Structures are given as structure tokens and as C-alpha cells.
Amino acid sequence: xxxLSRLMEPTHTHPTDAHQAATVPLAxxxxxxxxxxxxxxxxxxxxxxxxxxxxxxxxTIIDGKxxxxxxxxxxxxxxxxxxxxxxxxxxTVPDGATIIDAAGGSxxxxxxxxxxxxxxxxxxxxxxxxxxxxxxxxxxxxxVTTVLDVGNVLPFIQQIQAETEAARLAGPRVYxxxxxxxxxVPIWPPITYFTFEASAMxxxxxxxxxxxxxxxxxxxxxxxxxxxxxxxAGADFGLPVIVDLGSRGDYPAAVEAGxxxxxxxxSGPLSDxxxxxxxxxxxxxxxxxAVLESFAxxxxxxxxFLDHPLIAATTPPRFLDxxxxxxxxxxxxxxxxxxxxxxxxxxxxxxxxxxxxxxGVLLVAGTDAPYPGVFQGEGIHRELELLxxxxxxxxxxxxxxxxxxxxxxxxxxxxxxxxxxxxxxxxVVRGNPAANIGATRDILVVIQRGVVLDRSRLVxxxxxxxxxRTVGSVAAN
Ligand SMILES: [Zn+2]
Numbered sequence: 001x002x003x004l005s006r007l008m009e010p011t012h013t014h015p016t017d018a019h020q021a022a023t024v025p026l027a028x029x030x031x032x033x034x035x036x037x038x039x040x041x042x043x044x045x046x047x048x049x050x051x052x053x054x055x056x057x058x059x060t061i062i063d064g065k066x067x068x069x070x071x072x073x074x075x076x077x078x079x080x081x082x083x084x085x086x087x088x089x090x091x092t093v094p095d096g097a098t099i100i101d102a103a104g105g106s107x108x109x110x111x112x113x114x115x116x117x118x119x120x121x122x123x124x125x126x127x128x129x130x131x132x133x134x135x136x137x138x139x140x141x142x143x144v145t146t147v148l149d150v151g152n153v154l155p156f157i158q159q160i161q162a163e164t165e166a167a168r169l170a171g172p173r174v175y176x177x178x179x180x181x182x183x184x185v186p187i188w189p190p191i192t193y194f195t196f197e198a199s200a201m202x203x204x205x206x207x208x209x210x211x212x213x214x215x216x217x218x219x220x221x222x223x224x225x226x227x228x229x230x231x232x233a234g235a236d237f238g239l240p241v242i243v244d245l246g247s248r249g250d251y252p253a254a255v256e257a258g259x260x261x262x263x264x265x266x267s268g269p270l271s272d273x274x275x276x277x278x279x280x281x282x283x284x285x286x287x288x289x290a291v292l293e294s295f296a297x298x299x300x301x302x303x304x305f306l307d308h309p310l311i312a313a314t315t316p317p318r319f320l321d322x323x324x325x326x327x328x329x330x331x332x333x334x335x336x337x338x339x340x341x342x343x344x345x346x347x348x349x350x351x352x353x354x355x356x357x358x359x360g361v362l363l364v365a366g367t368d369a370p371y372p373g374v375f376q377g378e379g380i381h382r383e384l385e386l387l388x389x390x391x392x393x394x395x396x397x398x399x400x401x402x403x404x405x406x407x408x409x410x411x412x413x414x415x416x417x418x419x420x421x422x423x424x425x426x427x428v429v430r431g432n433p434a435a436n437i438g439a440t441r442d443i444l445v446v447i448q449r450g451v452v453l454d455r456s457r458l459v460x461x462x463x464x465x466x467x468x469r470t471v472g473s474v475a476a477n
Contacts, residue, residue, distance in 0.1 A: 001117055071087075074087070126470035137457075187221070241258075313459045381438075427447075
């Protein structure tokens with residue numbers, strides 16, 4: 001969730017603010033549509049192959065750490081791990097390995113979207129919790145193998161995490177913050193723990209640590225003392241704090257207090273001193289340019305993007321109808337002015353993202369999906385494009401959505417790069433994203449935990465979708 005109160009403020013009020021190998025025909029892993037209901041029934045999304053030996057060959061390797069792309073590369077996977085990486089001259093493809101011939105394409109780490117809310121729906125306000133299979137599928141379909149949910153109903157996201165981790169439910173690796181920790185007047189009550197005084201933070205942290213959250217999310221109603229208390233309380237349980245403090249938020253104090261990250265790129269004035277303090281304290285910034293583009297309605301001016309397979313293949317038509325209506329209706333003067341203000345903030349955020357990157361702040365890609373035009377899965381590809389528009393190189397943008405994401409969670413020894421020993425979560429695409437970031441969208445194969453996913457089983461089908469309607473509003477009136 002993005003702090004609407006912040007968005008609605010016209011200005012920042014804070015001043016600083018091998019040879020015998022079996023080859024998988026690509027056609028079998030690229031089947032695009034689901035024709036028969038039987039073929040669409042809930043089932044494991046792995047194809048017939050079980051974790052074993054697998055090799056991606058003839059690929060340009062993009063390692064996720066910003067390394068120079070390796071042409072004519074080979075990545076060998078055994079079980080759920082990458083075991084060898086290098087050029088064809090350096091790496092021998094083991095006998096019996098399943099080969100994925102990526103000629104003309106590239107292999108990169110599976111993508112991470114480190115700012116999502118898995119609540120369903122399309123507009124960021126109404127929810128469709130029961131539609132969880134659909135949005136988990138849309139993430140995997142788009143090659144997103146890791147997400148960080150930074151605000152949700154605690155037991156719901158706990159169960160999503162537990163079931164995806166156990167592989168009883170198809171979905172990405174899920175990190176979670178549980179509910180927002182907000183002040184006494186929460187903006188999103190159903191997904192919030194309220195706080196009336198700083199002393200309550202210990203109780204919140206104790207409960208959330210017991211629930212197994214991976215981080216705490218401090219929200220817009222917290223004053224500096226509360227943020228400090230939250231950071232202290234979290235530290236006792238090894239829980240870092242990610243903050244969205246809204247327009248009046250005291251970010252310099254939060255950085256000083258030791259928060260892990262800002263949940264959104266700064267979209268207002270940002271002094272060199274503030275950036276220096278972030279570098280000094282190791283404060284990261286999640287980017288979420290995509291949600292600003294949504295509120296600015298910039299992306300909604302040309303709806304051709306809705307035909308992109310990553311959206312069209314995974315989204316219920318009724319959601320797309322609602323979005324088209326949202327995008328084309330006549331706006332009030334107030335709405336038009338609001339969108340214009342946000343467009344200025346998008347420009348500011350892009351400039352800030354570039355400055356933060358240049359200064360060495362850890363930039364981590366996130367989208368804040370779902371919002372109008374910000375989709376679970378496709379959204380991170382849009383975020384990559386926006387990061388490049390902001391001035392990052394394609395490799396820097398890719399690092400933000402892979403290795404940097406793992407560093408944020410102190411898990412870069414486990415996933416987020418193409419390196420021996422790391423989790424075999426891989427994306428094979430046509431073309432070379434290092435030259436053209438849009439190539440990340442042109443997906444050939446998604447590999448999760450060393451298994452080639454059958455993406456045809458991730459496609460939305462009205463035949464096996466109950467058609468649940470969204471409900472209510474997560475936001476306070
Ligand atoms: Zn959010």
C-alpha cells in the first residue's frame with residue numbers, strides 16, 4: 001500500500017525530507033493456452049521433469065550482480081541448486097541432463113518484487129483474498145520467483161507463506177511483514193496494528209516475531225519516537241523495519257534510528273545530506289515507480305499494454321474491463337490535478353532513484369502491486385523499464401530486482417544471482433535484457449527450485465476460476 005495521505009499532499013511538509021542428454025522441446029514448456037478444463041484443473045505446475053540435472057545452454061548469462069554478460073554460457077542445475085556457471089568452453093554439460101537450448105536468448109535469476117500486497121483485486125483497495133491462486137500464478141508466469149509482502153492480514157499471509165514454502169501451493173518464495181504498524185488513526189485498518197504510544201511497539205514486535213514475519217512495516221501515522229521504538233523492539237527479535245512514513249514522516253530520524261529501508265523511493269525533495277546518511281547507515285530504498293505511474297495515470301493513456309501476454313494471459317477479463325473503465329472515464333478537475341501532481345512526483349522519484357543508485361544506496365525493485373495498471377507479475381517488468389527510464393543501466397535495474405532484493409533480506413547466500421550453490425530460480429528469455437530491458441518480458445522458460453514450470457498451467461482460465469467478486473475496501477473512509 002502506498003500512503004494515500006502522502007500522495008494527496010501537494011508538497012512535502014518536511015524540509016529535508018551433453019550428449020546423451022534429453023532435450024526438452026521448447027514447445028512443451030511454452031504451451032500458451034489452456035484449452036481443456038481437465039488440463040486446467042488445479043495441479044502441480046511442474047512439468048514431467050523432477051528436480052534432477054538440468055542445463056541451460058547457448059545463453060547469454062546475466063548474473064544479477066551486475067557482472068558483464070557472458071555470451072555462449074552454460075548454467076548447470078542439480079536438484080534445486082545451481083552447480084556450475086560459465087562459458088561452453090568452461091562448463092561440461094553432465095550426461096543425462098535435461099537441456100534447455102536458449103540459443104539467441106539469455107538466462108538471468110528469477111525476478112523479485114519486493115513491495116507487493118497479496119490481497120487480490122486490481123485497484124489496490126478492494127480485495128479478492130480467495131483469488132490467491134490466480135495472483136500467485138501470475139507472478140510465476142512472469143518469472144517472479146520471490147516477493148516481499150509489506151502489508152497484509154497476518155494469518156492469511158502466514159498461510160500463503162507456509163504453503164508456498166512447503167510447495168503444496170504454487171507460488172514464489174514469500175517474505176512477509178504481516179500487518180502495517182501504524183499510528184492511532186490507521187489508513188488501512190484491516191491490515192494494520194494500531195499504536196497509541198511508543199511503548200506498544202514491544203508488544204507488536206513480540207507478536208509478529210512469534211508469527212514468523214521477516215520484517216516489520218512502519219507506516220505513515222508513526223512519529224519519530226514510535227519509529228525509534230519499533231526499530232529497537234524489532235532488533236530484539238532480529239526483525240528489520242521498513243518504513244513508509246508519508247509526507248510528514250521524519251525520514252532522517254528514521255535513517256538515524258536504523259530502519260532497513262524506505263518502502264518507496266523518495267518522491268519529493270531529497271538533500272545530498274539525506275542520501276549521505278542513507279549510505280552511512282546502510283539504508284536501502286525500495287523503488288515502486290510503477291505505483292506512481294499508476295496514480296499519475298500516465299500508463300493508462302494508452303491501454304495497448306493490457307494486451308501483453310503477461311497481463312492478458314493471467315488476468316480475469318472482468319478486472320481488465322474495470323480497469324478500462326477506470327482509465328477512460330471523465331475525471332473531475334480535482335482528479336486531473338491530483339494526477340498531474342503525482343506525475344511530478346514520478347519525475348522526482350526517478351531523479352532520486354538515479355541519485356541514490358549513483359551514491360551507492362542499495363536500490364531494490366518493488367511495484368506496490370496491485371494498483372490500477374500495476375499487475376502482480378507483469379508489474380516488475382514495468383518497474384525495470386521505469387528504472388531504465390530513470391537512468392539506470394539495464395544491468396543495474398536487473399540487479400535491483402535480483403541480487404539487491406536478496407541482500408535486502410540478508411539472503412544473498414541463498415538466492416538472487418546465478419552463482420554455484422544458490423537456489424536454481426532462473427528466467428530464460430529471448431534476446432538480451434542487458435541491451436534491451438524489455439526483453440525480460442519475452443519469457444521462454446521459468447525454472448523454480450530447479451524445476452521447469454509448465455507455464456500453460458499458470459494461465460488464467462474462466463473454466464476453472466470460480467469468478468469470485470472483490471469485496472469491500474482495505475482503506476479507511
Ligand atoms: Zn505498499
